[in-house]
Amino acid sequence: MQNIFALGSNGSGQLGLGHTADVNEPTECLFCENPAKENQPGTKDETSSTRKRKVKRIACGGNHTLILFEDGSVYAAGEMFLDCAIGDGGDKYKFNRVVFRHGRSGPVIERFRDICATWSASFFVATIHTTNTSTGDGGEGGEEKEVVIALGTGGKGELGLGMGRTSSSPTTNNGYIEINSSMLQNFPPPGTSIRCIGSSAYHTVAILSDGEVYGWGAGRKGQLGRENSVRKVVWEPVRVAIAMGKGFVPDSVACGREFTFISGFVVDNEGKGEGEYMYTILGGGDKWGIVSGGPSLQTLRKSTPGRERYTASASWHGIYLHDILDNSGLAWGRNDRGQLGPLSGSLSTDQQAQLSDKQPIRSEAISQFVAGSEHAVALSFDNRTILACGWGEHGNCGPYTDEHGDVKGGRVCHIRLPDEVFQDEKAKVVRLAAGCATTWIVTS
Numbered sequence: 001m002q003n004i005f006a007l008g009s010n011g012s013g014q015l016g017l018g019h020t021a022d023v024n025e026p027t028e029c030l031f032c033e034n035p036a037k038e039n040q041p042g043t044k045d046e047t048s049s050t051r052k053r054k055v056k057r058i059a060c061g062g063n064h065t066l067i068l069f070e071d072g073s074v075y076a077a078g079e080m081f082l083d084c085a086i087g088d089g090g091d092k093y094k095f096n097r098v099v100f101r102h103g104r105s106g107p108v109i110e111r112f113r114d115i116c117a118t119w120s121a122s123f124f125v126a127t128i129h130t131t132n133t134s135t136g137d138g139g140e141g142g143e144e145k146e147v148v149i150a151l152g153t154g155g156k157g158e159l160g161l162g163m164g165r166t167s168s169s170p171t172t173n174n175g176y177i178e179i180n181s182s183m184l185q186n187f188p189p190p191g192t193s194i195r196c197i198g199s200s201a202y203h204t205v206a207i208l209s210d211g212e213v214y215g216w217g218a219g220r221k222g223q224l225g226r227e228n229s230v231r232k233v234v235w236e237p238v239r240v241a242i243a244m245g246k247g248f249v250p251d252s253v254a255c256g257r258e259f260t261f262i263s264g265f266v267v268d269n270e271g272k273g274e275g276e277y278m279y280t281i282l283g284g285g286d287k288w289g290i291v292s293g294g295p296s297l298q299t300l301r302k303s304t305p306g307r308e309r310y311t312a313s314a315s316w317h318g319i320y321l322h323d324i325l326d327n328s329g330l331a332w333g334r335n336d337r338g339q340l341g342p343l344s345g346s347l348s349t350d351q352q353a354q355l356s357d358k359q360p361i362r363s364e365a366i367s368q369f370v371a372g373s374e375h376a377v378a379l380s381f382d383n384r385t386i387l388a389c390g391w392g393e394h395g396n397c398g399p400y401t402d403e404h405g406d407v408k409g410g411r412v413c414h415i416r417l418p419d420e421v422f423q424d425e426k427a428k429v430v431r432l433a434a435g436c437a438t439t440w441i442v443t444s
Contacts, residue, residue: 001051004029008396008438012063013093014078024395026417026441030094055442060435061117072111074098080152101176116199121152125194146193148184156202157235160184160216187237200255207250213240221258222283257316259284288317293332295360315371322369327381329363338408339390343378372434383428386415394437
């Protein structure tokens with residue numbers, strides 16, 4: 001059984017708490033289930049039901065949130081979904097189930113493979129059967145096709161729906177969200193699927209199953225590759241060139257406000273090898289040391305190679321790596337609000353020197369490490385202690401911030417879950433996520 005807690009900015013109900021007030025203490029999210037079937041109007045409280053599901057991913061926009069469960073269901077809360085996803089009789093300040101229908105009588109899409117979100121847009125990756133009109137997941141028979149569905153707004157090509165498309169606002173009919181023109185055209189290309197996808201405020205990047213990288217949205221700073229920067233606005237998916245040499249296989253992407261971090265591993269001509277870790281950074285300039293402040297590959301490879309040693313996330317102006325083998329973290333980039341940490345106690349003399357030299361800041365003894373827009377959250381190796389630092393004006397770092405709403409200067413805020421959460425000695429935190437001044441905690 002899993003419980004989802006949230007804290008931070010909530011002016012549009014994006015925390016799914018049933019109201020629109022910011023909160024600085026973890027509060028359990030509330031869920032509604034829209035039946036999405038004719039002759040079954042209204043919704044019911046599904047908070048207990050969702051506790052039985054496992055969270056796969058939480059994606060945060062500027063004022064909205066998507067939660068993908070391992071069974072493929074997606075729930076949404078916040079600004080974008082107040083009028084669209086709630087269906088008939090839904091509670092607009094709770095999480096509501098997202099169910100699409102392609103046209104009034106086309107296939108129903110209610111299971112998804114992945115999600116991501118820009119500031120004001122959302123993306124849903126799903127598999128459909130192209131020639132079937134039955135309900136469920138598109139029915140049986142026909143050819144399977146992976147699609148990307150875009151909802152929301154964006155004046156910098158964020159939707160990826162083609163030249164000049166700045167809005168995708170489908171209507172709701174009998175609990176279904178009708179998507180007549182909300183699928184990205186010819187993407188992913190035939191014979192491929194999306195391996196992973198990520199967004200920041202104004203651009204999105206996807207890595208495909210064949211290793212190719214595509215992106216769309218704002219590209220002026222080179223975040224979609226140097227070759228696409230002259231276009232400034234990229235209205236539909238384009239190939240992004242990655243100059244990493246022969247044998248590089250990209251398998252992870254994290255997007256900052258004006259940069260893209262892509263990592264992967266190296267294989268030989270037969271697709272084999274120890275999987276030495278590599279990364280590249282597109283765009284962003286170097287105002288905050290995004291490029292020059294990164295750790296060397298020799299430092300990251302250490303003595304134990306591994307394809308899945310690091311997980312990466314990005315704030316608007318920083319990059320955060322978590323080493324899952326030695327439970328440490330490295331962060332570099334903007335740090336004027338203390339958002340780089342460290343999240344393992346007070347600053348040592350050496351770490352203070354690193355701050356001034358724009359070198360990566362190391363956090364120790366953490367089992368998870370994630371970045372929000374301008375704050376970071378970590379989980380101690382006991383899987384119960386939650387630490388936060390950076391910009392916390394909306395309560396996303398907990399109640400103990402300075403007069404500017406920050407947690408910095410070597411300070412760390414401990415986010416405390418309700419006492420009853422850990423009454424069971426087996427209870428623990430299993431997932432953290434962070435968004436635009438929001439923090440998310442999943443317990444089991």
